[in-house]
Amino acid sequence: MSLYHLPARRLAIDRRRAEFADRECEDRFIRHFLPERRAQLRASLLFSAFFYVVFGLTDIATLGPTPTAWAMVALRLLVALAALCACEAIARHPDSVRVSIRATCAVMVIGSSAFPILCWYQPAAMPWNLMSFGMILMAIYVIFPNRFVYSAAIGTGASLAFGAMLLVQGSLKLDDLVALVLMLILGNALGTIAARRFHLAQREQFRSAMLLEEVADCDPLTGCHNRRIVERGLLDAELTRAGRYGAALSVILCDIDHFKRVNDCHGHAAGDLVLGAFAGLLRSMAREGVDCVIRYGGEEFLLVLPETELAGAHALAERIRHAFAQASTPVGNGSSVTATASFGIACVPALHPYPPASFDVLIEAADEQLYAVKRGGRNGVRGTIVAAAPELLRSGT
Numbered sequence: 001m002s003l004y005h006l007p008a009r010r011l012a013i014d015r016r017r018a019e020f021a022d023r024e025c026e027d028r029f030i031r032h033f034l035p036e037r038r039a040q041l042r043a044s045l046l047f048s049a050f051f052y053v054v055f056g057l058t059d060i061a062t063l064g065p066t067p068t069a070w071a072m073v074a075l076r077l078l079v080a081l082a083a084l085c086a087c088e089a090i091a092r093h094p095d096s097v098r099v100s101i102r103a104t105c106a107v108m109v110i111g112s113s114a115f116p117i118l119c120w121y122q123p124a125a126m127p128w129n130l131m132s133f134g135m136i137l138m139a140i141y142v143i144f145p146n147r148f149v150y151s152a153a154i155g156t157g158a159s160l161a162f163g164a165m166l167l168v169q170g171s172l173k174l175d176d177l178v179a180l181v182l183m184l185i186l187g188n189a190l191g192t193i194a195a196r197r198f199h200l201a202q203r204e205q206f207r208s209a210m211l212l213e214e215v216a217d218c219d220p221l222t223g224c225h226n227r228r229i230v231e232r233g234l235l236d237a238e239l240t241r242a243g244r245y246g247a248a249l250s251v252i253l254c255d256i257d258h259f260k261r262v263n264d265c266h267g268h269a270a271g272d273l274v275l276g277a278f279a280g281l282l283r284s285m286a287r288e289g290v291d292c293v294i295r296y297g298g299e300e301f302l303l304v305l306p307e308t309e310l311a312g313a314h315a316l317a318e319r320i321r322h323a324f325a326q327a328s329t330p331v332g333n334g335s336s337v338t339a340t341a342s343f344g345i346a347c348v349p350a351l352h353p354y355p356p357a358s359f360d361v362l363i364e365a366a367d368e369q370l371y372a373v374k375r376g377g378r379n380g381v382r383g384t385i386v387a388a389a390p391e392l393l394r395s396g397t
């Protein structure tokens with residue numbers, strides 16, 4: 001689960017395609033279900049490959065041990081081989097949505113293209129083949145996890161190929177052909193309805209979960225994230241991500257100076273307005289969708305800045321400090337409040353050989369810097385580089 005919430009407008013569902021209209025959102029949805037999807041896909045591929053081969057017995061029973069029957073068994077084995085290769089590709093690229101979708105489509109196209117060839121040589125077994133084709137359609141639409149539009153395209157294409165084969169073969173009477181066409185249309189219509197309903201239900205459920213999570217993670221007074229985001233371990237995940245890619249990561253811990261006085265002089269409601277104004281300033285200066293602003297305590301806020309070195313974090317903190325000191329917040333009755341804030345920064349620079357193991361280390365370091373500013377008279381910024389190895393610790397920039 002990512003640190004950042006997607007705005008509700010980006011969670012809109014394109015009902016025609018039965019997926020999220022926003023690509024990033026759809027991607028996040030698929031990634032969320034990727035482990036489950038991988039297991040389902042593997043089971044579907046192995047199950048289908050097994051039955052595709054086992055039905056080779058019917059080829060031999062119908063045609064006898066003739067070269068044609070053996071060629072058909074070989075074709076079935078080829079389809080099974082394609083399914084095994086798809087399983088292997090998915091196992092090699094467990095985090096790739098693209099590989100999982102391409103592998104699924106490839107196997108379904110190969111399997112449904114081979115099927116009319118198998119049926120071509122067994123006109124007498126047509127009722128059975130028709131039943132088998134119904135099951136293949138069910139697998140395409142509802143068993144194999146895939147994008148709805150791809151399932152619909154492959155299902156329709158496979159039906160056209162199967163219908164064309166029967167037409168060319170000429171083994172069916174006109175009334176049977178009409179019934180067959182109607183059956184194929186019905187099979188595809190039912191498949192489309194079932195698949196679309198399933199895709200939409202899954203996405204609506206995901207959207208509700210996202211919206212609930214956003215409400216639970218949001219501080220109602222300031223509109224910032226609350227500490228739940230820290231407790232859910234998302235900041236540790238951010239530190240791990242930065243370490244994996246060798247990227248810098250900075251945090252700014254900031255606190256409004258003498259905030260108790262604001263409450264005491266102007267009342268708690270005025271204090272709330274000042275808090276809201278400070279939070280609004282932090283959010284407006286942070287990068288949307290990249291930085292994360294958390295209300296860490298009463299009048300204390302934490303900014304998490306991915307891919308930001310100490311100098312960048314320092315410059316941002318200075319800009320916020322200056323803007324807040326210049327601003328005055330109207331608190332009713334024609335009066336307004338001017339306040340200042342103090343900032344402590346901790347940074348893990350890019351490609352640091354000894355990044356700290358836990359985010360708490362970063363917060364503690366930022367907290368020390370913040371209190372050094374408070375002790376030094378407030379309304380200032382101090383920062384430090386943080387590392388696991390003490391000899392690399394350089395402080396007091």
Ligand SMILES: Nc1nc2c(ncn2[C@@H]2O[C@H](COP(=O)(O)OP(=O)(O)OP(=O)(O)O)[C@@H](O)[C@H]2O)c(=O)[nH]1
Pocket residue numbers: 221255256257258259260261263267268269270271272275297298299374378
């Ligand atoms: N209005 C309002 N006040 C709050 C809220 N949360 C915490 N406070 C107040 O914030 C004040 C924090 O006071 P202190 O921790 O003494 O800090 P300070 O007065 O800002 O002093 P320094 O941090 O040392 O500059 C307390 O009076 C809290 O009651 C809130 O949501 N709304």
